[in-house]
Amino acid sequence: MAQYADAENQRVRTIGDFLVSSFGRILIALIVPAVTFVVLWQGFIFLRDSNAPQLVITLIAIVWGVGGVAMLFFVSNWLIEQLPQRWMRYLQPFLFVGPAIAILTWYLAIPTLRTFWLSLRNTNGSQFVGLNGQGVPFIQNYIEVFTQRIMLEAFRNNLLWMVLGTSLTVILGLLVAVLADRSKAESIWKSLIFLPMAISFVGAGVIWGMVYEYNPNVGLLNAITGIFGAEPQAWLINQPWNNFFLIVTVIWLQSGYAMVLLSAALKGVPGELLEAARVDGANEIQIFFKILIPYIQGTIITVTTTVVIFTLKVFDAVIVMTGGQYGTEVIGVRFYRESFINRNSGYGSTIAIILLIAVIPVMIYNLKQFGEREVF
Amino acid sequence: MESLKVRRLLSSIAVNGALFLICFIWTIPTLALLISSFRPRDDIKSSGWWTVLPHRGWQTTEELPIPEDMTRDEPITIEGITATYDEFREGVVSEDRQTQFLWVGNLRSGRIEVRERKWGVNWDFTFENYGQVLAGKTYEITNADGSVSIVQGDNFTGAFLNTFTVAIPATVIPILIAAFAAYGFAWMRFPLRKVMFIGVVALLVVPLQIALIPIMRDYVSLDLNGTFLAVWLAHTGFGLPLATYLLYNYISGLPRDILESAFIDGASHFTIFLRLILPLSVPALASFAIFQFLWVWNDYLVALIFLGVTNSDIQVMTMRIQEMTGSRGQDFHALTAGAFVSILVPMIVFFSLQRFFVRGLLAGSVKG
Numbered sequence: 001m002a003q004y005a006d007a008e009n010q011r012v013r014t015i016g017d018f019l020v021s022s023f024g025r026i027l028i029a030l031i032v033p034a035v036t037f038v039v040l041w042q043g044f045i046f047l048r049d050s051n052a053p054q055l056v057i058t059l060i061a062i063v064w065g066v067g068g069v070a071m072l073f074f075v076s077n078w079l080i081e082q083l084p085q086r087w088m089r090y091l092q093p094f095l096f097v098g099p100a101i102a103i104l105t106w107y108l109a110i111p112t113l114r115t116f117w118l119s120l121r122n123t124n125g126s127q128f129v130g131l132n133g134q135g136v137p138f139i140q141n142y143i144e145v146f147t148q149r150i151m152l153e154a155f156r157n158n159l160l161w162m163v164l165g166t167s168l169t170v171i172l173g174l175l176v177a178v179l180a181d182r183s184k185a186e187s188i189w190k191s192l193i194f195l196p197m198a199i200s201f202v203g204a205g206v207i208w209g210m211v212y213e214y215n216p217n218v219g220l221l222n223a224i225t226g227i228f229g230a231e232p233q234a235w236l237i238n239q240p241w242n243n244f245f246l247i248v249t250v251i252w253l254q255s256g257y258a259m260v261l262l263s264a265a266l267k268g269v270p271g272e273l274l275e276a277a278r279v280d281g282a283n284e285i286q287i288f289f290k291i292l293i294p295y296i297q298g299t300i301i302t303v304t305t306t307v308v309i310f311t312l313k314v315f316d317a318v319i320v321m322t323g324g325q326y327g328t329e330v331i332g333v334r335f336y337r338e339s340f341i342n343r344n345s346g347y348g349s350t351i352a353i354i355l356l357i358a359v360i361p362v363m364i365y366n367l368k369q370f371g372e373r374e375v376f
Numbered sequence: 377m378e379s380l381k382v383r384r385l386l387s388s389i390a391v392n393g394a395l396f397l398i399c400f401i402w403t404i405p406t407l408a409l410l411i412s413s414f415r416p417r418d419d420i421k422s423s424g425w426w427t428v429l430p431h432r433g434w435q436t437t438e439e440l441p442i443p444e445d446m447t448r449d450e451p452i453t454i455e456g457i458t459a460t461y462d463e464f465r466e467g468v469v470s471e472d473r474q475t476q477f478l479w480v481g482n483l484r485s486g487r488i489e490v491r492e493r494k495w496g497v498n499w500d501f502t503f504e505n506y507g508q509v510l511a512g513k514t515y516e517i518t519n520a521d522g523s524v525s526i527v528q529g530d531n532f533t534g535a536f537l538n539t540f541t542v543a544i545p546a547t548v549i550p551i552l553i554a555a556f557a558a559y560g561f562a563w564m565r566f567p568l569r570k571v572m573f574i575g576v577v578a579l580l581v582v583p584l585q586i587a588l589i590p591i592m593r594d595y596v597s598l599d600l601n602g603t604f605l606a607v608w609l610a611h612t613g614f615g616l617p618l619a620t621y622l623l624y625n626y627i628s629g630l631p632r633d634i635l636e637s638a639f640i641d642g643a644s645h646f647t648i649f650l651r652l653i654l655p656l657s658v659p660a661l662a663s664f665a666i667f668q669f670l671w672v673w674n675d676y677l678v679a680l681i682f683l684g685v686t687n688s689d690i691q692v693m694t695m696r697i698q699e700m701t702g703s704r705g706q707d708f709h710a711l712t713a714g715a716f717v718s719i720l721v722p723m724i725v726f727f728s729l730q731r732f733f734v735r736g737l738l739a740g741s742v743k744g
Contacts, residue, residue, distance in 0.1 A: 048603060058537045061604050065545030069552055077646045092645055093569075096560030099553045100620055101572055106594075107613025108579045111587035118589060176398060182391045191730065192399040195406070198726035199719045200674030202694040206701065206715040207405045210412065210708065217424050218708060220408060252402065257737065264738050313583050316676045316694075320701055335585050340681060345589050352585045359581045370577045 029082055036075045040068050073099075112356065118349035125345050141350040151351075154329040157243055161311040161330065165247045165254075169307050170300065172251065173258025177266055178288070180259075190263065194256035201253070205320030208249040212236050212321075239327040246328055249317050254310065258303045265299035266292065305362055312358055331355060406719075413716045414501045417517075417709035427498035434467075434476050438490040442479070454488060464488065505713035510536075530710055531688075532696065532717050539673060539692040539718075541604055542683075546611035546672045547665055553612065554619030555627075555661065559649050561620075562628035563635060573624070579617040587613070588681055595682065602690065606682045614678070615668050622736070626660035627653060663736025666729050670722050693718040 043064040050057060073095070080091050120138045122129045130140035145151050176193050180186045196204065212235040213219030222232040235245045269292060277287050293300070315332030318324055324333040331351060339348025411425045427433065440454065451460045457477055459468045464479035476491040508515045511529030560566075561573050591610060592601070600606040630653070638648050654661070676694040683690050685699075697714050704710065726733065 044603075044605065047605075054534055054537050058541045061541045062544045065604070065608055066548045066552075069549050073552070073556065081644065081646070093560050093564040093566035095556075096564060096645070096649075097557045097566075097569075097572060100557035100616055101575075103553065103609070103613050104576065104579060104616055107587055107591060107610065108582055108617070109575065111590040112582065114590040115586050172398075176395070179391050179395050179398075183388075183395055185392070185395075189395045189399055191727075193402055194730070195723070195726065196402070198670060198722040199406070200676065200694055200722070202676050202697050203674070203715045203719045206697060206711055207409050209701065210408060210712070211405050213708075215421060217422055218412075218420065220404070220424070220426070223424055223426070252405070255402075260734055260737055264734075309581060309583075313585065316698075319676075320698055323702070332585070336677070336680075339589050340592075349589055352583070352589070355583045356586050359583060362581045363578055366577055366580055367574065370574070 029079055032075055033079065036071060040064075040071070043068065115349045115352050115356075118345050119353045121346050123344045123346055129346050141346050144347065145350050145354060150329055151334060153327060154331050154334045157328060157330050158312060158314075160243055161247055161250070161314055162308050164244070165250050165311045166304055166307045168247075168251050169254045170258050170262075170304055172255045173303065174262050174300075176255065176259045177263035178292070180263065181266055190256075190259065193259055196253045197256045199253065201249075201316030202320050204249050204253055205317055208245075208252070209236075209321055212245055236322050236328075237326045242322065242326055243328055246318060246321055249321070250311065250314065253317075254307055258307065261299055261303050262296060265296035269295045305365075309359055309362065313355065409712050409716055412708060413505055413712035414503070415505075415709070416500055416502050417505065417707075419498070419500055420708045420712075421706075423498060430495055430497050432493060432495050434478075434491040435494045435496050436489045437492045440488040440490060442486055442488055455490075467491075505709040506717070509710050509713040509717065530696065530700070530714060532693065532714055534689065535691055535693045535696045536717060538690055539694075539721075542607050542611075542679065542692055543669055543672045545604070545608045546615075547669045549608055550612040550615040550619050550668060551623075551661055551665055554616055554623050554664075555654065555657065556649070557616075557620045558623035558627045559645075559653055561624050562630075564645065576617050576620050576624075580621060582617075584614045584678070588677075592681060601682065602684045602687055604690070607679060610678050610682050611668075611672050611675070615671070619664050619668065622664055623657065623660055626657055630656055659732065659735065662729070662732040666725060666733045667736045669725060670733075673722055 043060070047057065047061055047064065052060075076095050077092075080088050080095055083091065118125050119141055120128055128138055129135070130137040134140070136143055176189065180189045183189060199207070210218060211220045214222065214232050214234050216222040216226045216232050219232070219235075221235060226232065236242045273291060273295075274287060277291055282290070313332050314330055315336060318328055318330050318333050319336070322328045324330065324337070331354070335348055335351040335355070338344050338351060408425050411428055412420055415425065415428075451458050454464075454477060457468055457470060459477075461479065464477060467476050467478040469476050474493055476493075478489045478491060480486055480489055504517050508517060508527060509530045509532045511531070511533075515529040516524050516526055557576075561569065591613075595601040595606050634652065634656075635648060638652055643651070674694065675692075676698060679692045679695055680698075683692065683695070685691075685695070691699075693714070697711070697718060700707065700711055700714060
């Protein structure tokens with residue numbers, strides 16, 4: 001791109017001309033950012049302190065937030081374009097990628113290091129953990145995370161979530177994708193399975209909380225088992241099965257995702273391949289296991305990884321339905337309670353680091369994939 | 377040939393039947409929520425939502441005055457049925473099992489309802505649950521007996537507006553920033569370009585839990601906690617890796633010659649980005665926008681931590697619902713109405729823009 005920019009704007013100016021214009025430019029270059037800053041700051045103060053009707057606040061907040069970011073881009077670009085060509089060409093890329101890199105650094109990259117640092121330190125981060133004779137220096141948090149009974153329970157449950165939740169989600173998604181592919185009403189079936197994707201975990205918690213309700217006049221499950229003469233059950237309290245009933249909610253939410261990806265992959269299987277197999281006398285089950293599954297293997301792996309990461313971090317679904325009680329504790333809930341209820345930043349950070357370590361294989365895989373792309 | 381047709385028909389019935397069964401199970405819980413939210417508060421607990429379907433049950437056909445010389449201990453005879461007061465309170469069923477006698481009210485001033493087993497539907501619907509949930513400080517409800525009582529509203533209107541206030545900027549800001557960055561990575565050359573982009577790819581799957589404690593500390597020292605700006609920025613930070621990655625994939629795939637001819641015409645990067653790239657990228661921007669909007673709208677954790685539970689004026693809907701399940705988990709009338717209000721907007725977005733949403737998912741979505 002640069003060579004084209006080189007060609008443009010090679011104007012020659014007199015020295016006087018340059019001085020006058022550059023003085024004016026510098027003045028404007030100072031005023032414009034200052035005005036921008038004042039406007040944005042006033043908006044912030046207004047939003048923080050105003051008692052205006054809520055609808056007004058909502059509208060102003062949206063305009064301020066969205067407009068503010070756009071304005072910052074415009075003003076900084078205008079400023080950069082005031083600079084001499086050489087400078088402009090050097091700085092403009094940083095205007096484009098700078099904000100994203102700055103935010104990613106502040107919000108994800110540096111916090112990773114800070115969280116690791118905190119995980120070595122005590123409750124409020126004031127000194128290294130375990131230095132005053134209580135436990136092993138530096139790694140006491142990690143020792144506790146791997147020995148505390150409640151954490152072990154959380155690890156066990158997360159394993160259950162990952163294995164059971166993921167496999168059932170993928171199998172159901174695949175089942176619906178294969179079946180819907182053979183139905184004329186394909187898009188209707190797919191929409192209905194996909195719909196829960198739009199619902200929050202909190203909403204799903206309310207929806208399934210009602211299904212599991214003890215009162216058989218409210219709880220569908222108890223009403224159904226009641227028909228067969230069974231006593232009402234507290235499905236979300238009876239251990240260890242309550243974990244399974246929690247996992248069902250996530251299968252319900254996520255199967256649509258698996259179905260959409262797998263369905264798209266199935267559409268990519270060449271028809272001739274299937275025809276050839278049929279001509280050779282393969283039955284549908286053989287075609288499914290010998291041709292379809294190997295062909296869409298890549299997508300199955302992608303879907304599985306995504307759902308595994310999802311179940312690893314599960315939080316809302318559990319906190320709404322059981323709050324992590326009755327043996328349903330998971331890592332996500334533990335992290336929240338330790339960090340923000342018990343205010344133990346050392347311990348909370350340690351749990352966060354464990355979550356990070358768990359996704360590192362996926363991170364490496366992503367980087368490898370990216371490295372294999374030649375275009376960049 | 378005939379047998380082939382029959383086989384085709386049978387397999388089609390099997391396929392559609394199986395799909396119907398799965399979809400039926402998938403839809404029932406949401407349908408239950410919707411129906412329950414329109415039923416009167418007492419009905420929800422005393423009869424299942426499925427009684428809105430035709431069913432066989434006891435229906436009152438006649439009301440009898442209670443005998444005057446009634447005492448609690450001695451059995452009495454009504455219409456040929458002999459039982460004690462306590463048994464009548466439970467409901468006494470006649471021998472042919474077709475009639476039930478039920479004592480309603482107390483010993484002195486009650487009445488006896490004669491009920492028969494009949495087919496019927498329980499179509500008693502009301503908007504009062506929504507009225508109460510959406511109302512601010514107080515809300516008047518009319519009870520079954522005609523009296524009026526005043527209850528505390530749940531102010532979901534406020535929470536609804538707050539959710540919008542959080543969701544729209546938290547969707548647009550990351551897209552804008554990511555679009556600039558994607559253009560920069562795709563069409564500009566600068567030092568450390570590759571290193572930075574590798575950083576973006578590496579951050580794709582980093583769990584957001586890793587950032588919550590340090591960011592919380594920053595917000596406390598900047599006095600940003602409990603402001604919308606804090607939540608916008610947090611969602612921007614957590615959404616940026618995926619947004620940048622997806623938009624980069626799209627923007628870098630745009631045909632080179634369009635841009636080159638624009639450069640020859642003397643357009644600057646900024647102009648090309650605004651006039652050319654943004655309009656061309658609408659499909660990609662839309663798919664990510666829907667993705668991010670649903671994510672933010674449905675988010676609970678980030679809002680919980682950065683908006684805080686102390687000031688209920690700035691709470692979003694997921695926080696309110698979670699609070700209700702904790703403190704008033706048995707108030708199904710309010711819970712169902714509140715939950716339905718909160719899933720209404722994502723459902724509309726979802727149904728009207730499903731195509732874009734699916735495209736976004738297919739473009740690869742591993743969110744941290």
